[in-house]
Amino acid sequence: MPRLARSSLLGAAGSRSLRLPPGTDSKMPPLYQDPDFTFRFAADRTIPRFHLEGAQVGRRVAVFKIDPGTGERLGLLTIGTVGESGWVDLQEPIIVRAGEAFIAVQT
Numbered sequence: 001m002p003r004l005a006r007s008s009l010l011g012a013a014g015s016r017s018l019r020l021p022p023g024t025d026s027k028m029p030p031l032y033q034d035p036d037f038t039f040r041f042a043a044d045r046t047i048p049r050f051h052l053e054g055a056q057v058g059r060r061v062a063v064f065k066i067d068p069g070t071g072e073r074l075g076l077l078t079i080g081t082v083g084e085s086g087w088v089d090l091q092e093p094i095i096v097r098a099g100e101a102f103i104a105v106q107t
Contacts, residue, residue, distance in 0.1 A: 037104040040068060041096045048093040052104060055082045060107045063094065068101040077102060 037052050052061065059082045064073040080088040094102065 036106075038066070038071075038101060039104070040101040041098060043098050045096050046093045047090070047096060049087055049089045050104070052082060052086045052088060052106075055086045055088075055106060057082055057084060057086075061088050062105045062107050063090075064103050064105065066101050066103050068099060071103075073103070079107075082106075 037055075039047075039050065055061070061080045061082060063077045063080065065075050065077050066073055077094055078090055078092065080090055082088055088104070096102065
């Protein structure tokens, strides 16, 4: 069985599931799939919109600030709706500082 590179297992910030290597049977269920989308930031950012891969158009999304170490929800930031191609456009941008994180939960 081929070994997966570490980066293949971890995925990018904001992704929810294990990505399968090329040529792998796509019908095989993932080993782990997080129901929410977590975003972590290394630098200060203003976020006017974000992308949720695989999210259904028209689905409501609640966005919470979280403790980056524990994942504990600290407060509701905003509520949005998934648009075309999985993009969530926010009425007002979210401002995050380096080291902060938020989670997007489909409702």
